Amino acid sequence: MSASKKKTDKAGELYEDPKRVYLIDGTALAYRAHFAFAATNRGGLTNREGKSTSAAFGFTSTLRSLMQREKPDYCAVAFDGPISDLERTRVYSEYKATREDAPEELVEQFDVIREISEAHGLPILESKGHEADDCIGTMARQAREAGCEVFLVTSDKDFMQLVDDQLKMWNLRSSTSAPEVQGPAEVREKFGVEPEQMIDMLALMGDSSDNVPGVPRVGQKTAAKLLGEWKSLDGIYENLDDVKPPGIQKTLRENKDQAYLSQQLVTIQLDVPMTVSFSDLEEPEPDVERLRELFKDLDFDALLKTLPKPKGPTVDQHYRTIRNQADLDDLLAILREHGRFALDTETTSIEALDADLVGISVSWAEGKAAYIPFNLEPPVVDGGPEKILEAVRSVLEDESLKKTLQNAKYDLVVFRRAGVEVRGVQFDTMLASYLIGPGIQKHNLDDLSLQYFDHQKIPTKELLGTGKKAITFDQVDIDKAAEYASEDADFTWRLRVAMEPQLEELKLRQLHDELELPLVPVLMACEGEGIRLDLDHLSALSKELERRIEELVERIYERAGEPFNLNSPAQIGTVLFDRLEVHLAAKMKPKKTKTGQWKTDATVLEKLATVHEVPQAILDYRQLTKLKSTYVDSLPELVREDTGRIHTSFNQAVAATGRLSSDHPNLQNIPIRTEWGRKVRRAFIARDKGWKLLSADYSQIELRILAHLSGDEGLKNAFLRGDDIHTDTAARVHGMVPDLVTPDIRSQAKVINYGIVYGMGASRLARETGMSVFEAKKFIDNYFRAFPGVKSYLDETLAFAQEHKYVETFFGRRRPLPDIDASAAPLRVAAENMAVNTPIQGTAADIIKRAMLTVHQELNERGLNSRMLLQVHDELVLDVLEDELAVVEPLVREAMQGAAVLDVPLEVGLGVADNWLDAH
Numbered sequence: 042m043s044a045s046k047k048k049t050d051k052a053g054e055l056y057e058d059p060k061r062v063y064l065i066d067g068t069a070l071a072y073r074a075h076f077a078f079a080a081t082n083r084g085g086l087t088n089r090e091g092k093s094t095s096a097a098f099g100f101t102s103t104l105r106s107l108m109q110r111e112k113p114d115y116c117a118v119a120f121d122g123p124i125s126d127l128e129r130t131r132v133y134s135e136y137k138a139t140r141e142d143a144p145e146e147l148v149e150q151f152d153v154i155r156e157i158s159e160a161h162g163l164p165i166l167e168s169k170g171h172e173a174d175d176c177i178g179t180m181a182r183q184a185r186e187a188g189c190e191v192f193l194v195t196s197d198k199d200f201m202q203l204v205d206d207q208l209k210m211w212n213l214r215s216s217t218s219a220p221e222v223q224g225p226a227e228v229r230e231k232f233g234v235e236p237e238q239m240i241d242m243l244a245l246m247g248d249s250s251d252n253v254p255g256v257p258r259v260g261q262k263t264a265a266k267l268l269g270e271w272k273s274l275d276g277i278y279e280n281l282d283d284v285k286p287p288g289i290q291k292t293l294r295e296n297k298d299q300a301y302l303s304q305q306l307v308t309i310q311l312d313v314p315m316t317v318s319f320s321d322l323e324e325p326e327p328d329v330e331r332l333r334e335l336f337k338d339l340d341f342d343a344l345l346k347t348l349p350k351p352k353g354p355t356v357d358q359h360y361r362t363i364r365n366q367a368d369l370d371d372l373l374a375i376l377r378e379h380g381r382f383a384l385d386t387e388t389t390s391i392e393a394l395d396a397d398l399v400g401i402s403v404s405w406a407e408g409k410a411a412y413i414p415f416n417l418e419p420p421v422v423d424g425g426p427e428k429i430l431e432a433v434r435s436v437l438e439d440e441s442l443k444k445t446l447q448n449a450k451y452d453l454v455v456f457r458r459a460g461v462e463v464r465g466v467q468f469d470t471m472l473a474s475y476l477i478g479p480g481i482q483k484h485n486l487d488d489l490s491l492q493y494f495d496h497q498k499i500p501t502k503e504l505l506g507t508g509k510k511a512i513t514f515d516q517v518d519i520d521k522a523a524e525y526a527s528e529d530a531d532f533t534w535r536l537r538v539a540m541e542p543q544l545e546e547l548k549l550r551q552l553h554d555e556l557e558l559p560l561v562p563v564l565m566a567c568e569g570e571g572i573r574l575d576l577d578h579l580s581a582l583s584k585e586l587e588r589r590i591e592e593l594v595e596r597i598y599e600r601a602g603e604p605f606n607l608n609s610p611a612q613i614g615t616v617l618f619d620r621l622e623v624h625l626a627a628k629m630k631p632k633k634t635k636t637g638q639w640k641t642d643a644t645v646l647e648k649l650a651t652v653h654e655v656p657q658a659i660l661d662y663r664q665l666t667k668l669k670s671t672y673v674d675s676l677p678e679l680v681r682e683d684t685g686r687i688h689t690s691f692n693q694a695v696a697a698t699g700r701l702s703s704d705h706p707n708l709q710n711i712p713i714r715t716e717w718g719r720k721v722r723r724a725f726i727a728r729d730k731g732w733k734l735l736s737a738d739y740s741q742i743e744l745r746i747l748a749h750l751s752g753d754e755g756l757k758n759a760f761l762r763g764d765d766i767h768t769d770t771a772a773r774v775h776g777m778v779p780d781l782v783t784p785d786i787r788s789q790a791k792v793i794n795y796g797i798v799y800g801m802g803a804s805r806l807a808r809e810t811g812m813s814v815f816e817a818k819k820f821i822d823n824y825f826r827a828f829p830g831v832k833s834y835l836d837e838t839l840a841f842a843q844e845h846k847y848v849e850t851f852f853g854r855r856r857p858l859p860d861i862d863a864s865a866a867p868l869r870v871a872a873e874n875m876a877v878n879t880p881i882q883g884t885a886a887d888i889i890k891r892a893m894l895t896v897h898q899e900l901n902e903r904g905l906n907s908r909m910l911l912q913v914h915d916e917l918v919l920d921v922l923e924d925e926l927a928v929v930e931p932l933v934r935e936a937m938q939g940a941a942v943l944d945v946p947l948e949v950g951l952g953v954a955d956n957w958l959d960a961h
Contacts, residue, residue: 058115062184062322063107063211064166064177066195067100067118071154073196074099075147076634088340089492090480092859093868097153098341104161105347107194107211108325110220115189115322117180118158118233119166119173122196128170129306135239136306137621138250141632153339160332162325168313174199178309181208183319192222199248201228202239234264241274242379244304249633253306256296267588274304303387337495340481342488346497357408360527362519366422369432372403372411376436379405381443381467382535386452387526389513393454394681394688399515401433402526404534410527416515435460445537446484447529449691450561451520455843457565470536472557475694476549477540479856482697484694490532493539498532499525548853552887553888556852560890563897563909564691564701570920571686572910575724576677586669593662600655607662614639615796617649617656626652628809665717671710672721679706686728691912697877699854699886700910709913713961725957727921733953735907735926736960737933739889739915740948741808746884749943750851753830760945767791773827775822793824797831798881800874834878842876850883852939888940889915889946895936905929918957926953 053213078086078095085556086095108116115780129136155165162309165496166176168509177193177200185192192211193200201223220406228236245264249254250326259267271277276299277284293300329348339394363369376382376877382405387460388396404410413433415426422428436442438461446452456463474484483489490496503523504517514522544550598604603619605612614631617623618639623629627649632640643660650657677685689703696702703709711928727734744766748756759769764779770791772779789810796806803818812820825832842861849855856879862873896909896917907929911918917937921929930951954960 051845057912059190059207060186061111061485062115062117062181062189062319063111063113063186063192063194064180065104065107065116065118065163066171066173066193066197067154067175068121068188069195069197070103071100071147071151072094072143072312073146074103075150084150085535087481088338088398089478089483092337093150094341096147097157097339098344100154100346101157102339103271104158104163107220108161108327111192113192114722115184115760116322116325117164117322119176119180120155121172122167122169126170127172129172133302133306134805135252137251139633140250140612149863149868152334153253156941157332157335159843161327161334162323164317164321166315168315171313175310176315177947178203179313179315180312180317180319182311184322187319198232198239199243199309201232201236202243202307204228204236204239229494230709232261234268234770238268240271240308241277242303243269243307244300244308245302245803248307249305253303254296254299256292256300258292260287266725274300283445292954308353337492338403338425340483340488340492342483342491344697345491350497355660357869358528358531359409360524360531361411362523363413364412364417364422369413369429370415371422371434373436373738376405376442380441381405381445383410383445383537384437384452384463385447385526385529385533387514387522387573388455388879389515393451396455396458397515398430398455398459399513400522400526401531402523404530405537407535410531410534412523412526414519414522417519430459430461437461437463440464445470445533447471447489447533447536450565451559453561454565454569457569466558466561468537468541469510469553469558469561470540471532471559471694473537473540473544473553476557476854477547479697479699479854482695486529486532486536489536493536494532496532498528501525502931521785539693545569547855549855552852552854556887556890556894559894560693564693566897567909567911568688568690569911570908571681571688572730573686573726574676574680575726577671578724579677579721582724583669583673586665586673586717590662590665590669593655593658593665596783597655597662600658607659610641611638613641613659617641621653621655623649623653623656633681642891654673664712664715665937668712668717668721672706676706676724696886697856697875698882699850699890700882700914701886701890703913708911719958722958722961723956725918727955731923733923733926733955734910734957734960735920735921735929735933736918736952736954736957737917738952738961739885739937741796742885742915742947745943745947746881746888747783747798747831747834748945750880750884751828751830752944753828753834755828756831757945767794770794770827774823780901789820791821797821797824798835798878799868800877838877839873842873848876848879850880850887852884852887854887856883883943885915889917889937892937892940895918895940896933899932900929900934903928903932916961918960921953 042259075096078099081212086093086098088094107113112443127136142687155188158165164732166173166180168176170177177195180201181191181193181291189209193203193208194211196210196212204210204223204225206225208944212223217919228234228239232239232242234242242261242264243253245256245259245267246261247253265279269291271280275393277293281290281294285292319783333345336342336348361368365373374836383684385402386398387400387402388398388764390396398415400412400414400416402410404413415429420426420429422432431452437456442465444463444466448471449466449469453463470486471484474489488499490498504516504521505511517525541550544553559795594607597607601616603616603620605616607613607801618897619633629648631645634640646656646660650660676687681688687706689708690705692702692704693809709723713722725734744756745760748760755773761764767787767790768779768782770793771782771786775782789812792809793806797807803821806812806817806821807814838848842858846859847855848860854874858872858876859867860874861870863872893909893912896919900907900909905922905925905928907919907921907925909917909919917933919929930953934949934951938947941947952960
């Protein structure tokens with residue numbers, strides 16, 4: 042292999058240019074990606090089977106960006122060996138001891154990250170007993186000796202000890218930004234020393250993230266000053282008597298052994314044994330087909346689109362653009378002849394309530410589709426869009442012509458805005474996908490087309506652009522718009538053909554046909570109604586919160602002894618652990634993140650709050666600032682001018698249990714259990730004088746479902762007698778008569794009643810009730826003795842899940858559990874908890890959906906003016922005309938209680954008031 046390549050300069054002369062070698066710190070890159078996605082994507086990315094993919098996705102994105110941007114001559118990836126087996130650990134047993142163990146979901150991704158690396162044509166650098174740093178250092182030395190230009194792909198400051206004019210650090214800060222290349226000048230600017238002095242700089246400073254001790258009281262500035270004067274660690278100690286000030290001299294003298302130990306720990310080794318040497322490196326040649334397989338398995342759809350399209354037959358596509366009356370008449374005849382077709386709209390906005398029709402596409406057979414543009418000049422039909430709609434109305438509103446849509450709710454709202462009521466909707470491919478694979482959130486048409494047909498649809502941004510140059514669909518060239526829209530309809534049709542057998546096989550067709558699809562017009566009605574806000578109340582509440590937050594900040598600063606940034610976890614950690622040392626009183630050992638910052642999440646602060654005022658005040662500050670920004674200040678901005686109300690959007694295809702979620706705004710997460718959260722609920726009011734809000738809430742529905750599913754006689758009889766279930770549980774567990782149950786004992790029983798089906802163990806029960814762990818374990822044991830049917834149900838459900846890799850609800854909704862037998866304990870335990878709570882949560886979700894169908898139908902059939910507005914967890918909220926209350930209250934109660942026939946009655950609590958808080 043050659044270490045240089047021939048190039049031609051501007052004068053046409055040949056010259057030798059050193060080849061460039063990129064060495065990637067794979068361990069560090071995987072860590073960074075995992076935690077970055079965990080922080081910004083609700084816990085991280087998962088594939089269709091529910092397995093974590095954050096680290097693999099972030100690693101791959103960075104790798105492909107590097108390969109595309111730099112086109113390296115040679116490239117390799119290095120990984121750490123086990124911490125317990127490192128030479129540094131044998132030298133210093135506390136090395137990295139303060140660092141938390143890598144999450145199991147991250148550890149389990151390293152094998153696939155290695156596969157991805159090798160599929161890109163990159164060799165793996167590993168050495169038993171050594172870290173990735175040493176492997177990179179060894180390969181960097183070999184490459185540098187061969188005359189290559191070397192780039193270390195990492196942000197780890199330890200590598201600065203290797204930097205020179207031939208070797209630099211290359212840190213890709215994001216997939217879109219330019220890389221930060223650090224050479225000798227950057228090292229000097231950042232640390233004030235030469236690269237060859239970095240080992241001693243790090244030895245003096247220490248490294249909290251790796252638990253390298255360093256010398257106490259010697260930070261970066263002091264270390265740089267010492268090395269500037271005495272050049273090296275040896276030089277410092279040879280001239281120790283001359284070191285000033287005396288305090289620094291003293292700490293250096295007392296910690297000499299520690300300084301040299303740290304020097305040994307931070308020195309990157311340059312001669313570790315590896316199976317790969319520089320002579321083995323070759324120009325990377327990615328295996329595209331292997332990458333395609335990996336990306337499909339991992340559901341890396343965005344990355345899959347970056348690969349060259351696979352060779353083979355192209356998809357059969359026969360699309361036409363409707364340009365005149367004759368074309369339109371012919372198309373409508375075809376649709377009537379076939380009797381069913383896929384339907385899609387193209388519009389001016391992704392928000393259905395703001396979207397105007399630009400065109401309609403239809404497909405009646407695989408590869409056959411047509412597009413009806415509303416903005417063609419001259420128009421398809423004389424009279425323009427209104428006349429086109431009149432022409433297609435007979436087909437769209439014909440109940441006998443069966444339609445298939447992708448995310449039908451959006452298109453149906455668009456058509457309704459245009460004055461057309463689409464009838465005969467028979468299939469929704471998004472809902473079908475959700476039923477088949479509820480554990481993922483990739484139910485859009487592009488991703489489904491990739492998954493089912495390995496077909497990459499025309500990207501939307503290819504037509505509309507992005508950023509400031511983006512256009513709306515009515516500005517797209519008609520021919521391009523027609524191809525795009527026809528493809529949408531075509532693949533919606535193809536998906537139906539592919540999905541129908543799956544729904545039948547999994548026995549999910551009834552759920553699709555009788556619950557999820559009929560719920561679409563119900564949700565449309567709720568979203569269209571919206572709910573009124575008391576803007577004056579929110580304005581006053583905002584000011585009240587502002588005052589309270591200011592008081593909290595002043596109190597925190599006073600008790601902490603100094604002002605600091607309350608939105609900075611790093612500064613909070615410094616104050617709590619370094620200055621106040623609150624952890625000592627709490628008898629807890631604080632932990633650090635990989636970046637060396639103290640952990641200050643809610644769990645940590647809650648424990649510290651038991652012994653000091655500041656952590657609790659910080660928790661209060663976080664809660665109030667979030668409530669203020671998320672709801673109090675944001676809700677008024679979401680009020681629509683045309684209706685004067687806010688209109689949340691309900692999502693059917695998000696929560697894996699079958700529950701609905703909402704967004705823009707999310708009304709599911711208003712913290713009703715706090716005083717300030719309740720004040721936010723007071724802002725939701727009835728629409729006008731003479732109207733009231735009615736709240737109908739299932740009482741203890743999940744416990745009632747547990748009683749039915751478990752068949753436990755004690756639990757069932759308590760509900761049948763109408764007893765207070767928590768008092769009854771406490772009495773049974775403690776062997777006492779119900780009259781002797783105190784509020785504290787009842788509270789303990791309530792915690793276990795709701796926690797037992799979510800995998801609550803003794804530690805969590807102790808934490809939430811104040812019991813000792815021993816007492817909590819005894820309580821749980823007594824609970825299962827008192828309710829043996831519950832224990833049997835949980836065991837049987839878990840056994841079923843382990844055998845079949847899924848569980849299902851009372852109505853047949855399935856949830857796959859691929860991690861139920863995972864070797865990684867956290868993944869397995871999480872899957873086991875899902876196994877026992879999904880049948881209960883999912884059944885509750887199905888029940889309230891069934892109730893919504895009945896309530897909506899009854900209100901319409903009886904010609905009532907009252908309307909359903911919201912569904913939040915186990916509660917329905919309605920706008921009710923006061924004159925109709927006598928009819929609506931029993932109507933809602935009967936609909937909700939009759940939504941399922943269980944062995945115990947479903948109880949519903951009703952409340953009526955001017956606002957949501959008082960009605961609940």
